[in-house]
Amino acid sequence: MQECNSIILKDIIDVDEMKRILNSFVLATGLGAICVDAQGELAIVPEEHEGYCLFCKEIRRDQEGRKRCNESMNKAGKLAAQLGEPYIYRCHAGLIEFAAPILFKDLYLGSISCGPVLMWDWDEAAVEEILSLTNDLGINREKLIDAGSNIKMLTGRNVQAAAELLYITANHIAKSNIETLQQRKELNDQQSQLAEMIFEQKKAEERIRFLEGRIKCKEYPIDKENDLLDKVRMGDRTGAKKNLNEILSVIFFHSSGNIELIKARILELVVVISRAAVEGGASMDKLLGYNYSYIFELASMNRFEDICFWIVKILDTFLDTVYESRNIKNSNLLG
Incomplete structure (x- = not known):
């Protein structure tokens, strides 16, 4: 004690x-x-x-x-x-x-x-x-x-x-x-990381603008998304969350605070993550059920920080489903 x-x-x-x-x-x-x-x-x-x-x-x-x-x-x-x-x-x-x-x-x-x-x-x-x-x-x-x-x-x-x-x-x-206290702490930690990433991205884009006279930064980091999907397939929770936060910072920066545009991009991201989870061994039927309810949950949200916290929890759920399916398969093999 x-x-x-x-x-x-x-x-x-x-x-x-x-x-x-x-x-x-x-x-x-x-x-x-x-x-x-x-x-x-x-x-x-x-x-x-x-x-x-x-x-x-x-x-x-x-x-x-x-x-x-x-x-x-x-x-x-x-x-x-x-x-x-x-x-x-x-x-x-x-x-x-x-x-x-x-x-x-x-x-x-x-x-x-x-x-x-x-x-x-x-x-x-x-x-x-x-x-x-x-x-x-x-x-x-x-x-x-x-x-x-x-x-x-x-x-x-x-x-x-x-x-x-x-x-x-x-x-x-x-x-x-x-x-509730733990969720508040996780949310604060995530927002701190996102703020730092957004700040670093802004500095990088200003540097490019100064050197080349125009922004050459991609509007969407497809390479980061691919890395995220690979880590979901492998069940790498820590790496997946890191990539997800990087993607969220880019979405926020390039959406200019437009919450409806942010939600549209987040929904697309949920769909591709769920596909990667299925490829990693998760049950397709279970994830389809999740995705249906997630559409209504996302529609009710109006703050970027709430959406960020929400999608991280979804990522955890998808990865849990991957681990669960693998454990069942391993048990069947051992049996």
Whole structure:
């Protein structure tokens, strides 16, 4: 388990959705629940929770008490992440809380901290222990004892069930946003490469114009297309993507931003790539089905960057189909 410096909790978690879920949890169970980041600081607090219970609020009035609360939540969240499951623990003030980790792959981004609860009677012995643990804090003892008497009491089974529910919920939300984050990164990387290629092509054409007085650059790099098709037939994913990006930069440059012209050229490119995939061993019937749906998808797009990201995913699909067909043939031969 690692901590992540480049990705923060709110990159992965939809704040409004998490607030809605935590609000429902608080109302349904009567337990407090908040979301803390990788440093143990408050990140998402549902309106129904109002931050903390009266007991916790009294503890956190003291600076040292607030520090210990944050340290407890931070430590518990990291231990939960290491275990890969909810972690039930006693906080620094002696009450039961539990942490459900929020992970991005193997990176710890934060946790849902829930509680406090009691798993024993609020009797004289319990009060004495609480006062002993908080003896050095500058707080009102009477308010603390009164607040403690209102803390919800649960069985171990109830606590475990509540912890599991929060863990499953939080990580379902996180996983649903991971794909979007990855797509955004891939799109940014691709756009950066395209921008660099377009810039280099523009410089090259200006150099030719200066030397010869006219543009001798081809309007369409047929040699690059042939290289692309060869790599598709061979199943060379990395080489094919490199050639595709070079072709996309040329299409953009020579289309003068005309999105309909760009889409027409992209559709032609999809067709020839699919033919090359069939020549590489892919199923013709499967690719024909793909191509039919791709026509409607492309028609709905109006941004060049979206089209670029889309055709790269299509290339991946075609290559996956090539690999799949080869694996089936190899299995048949071995059988």
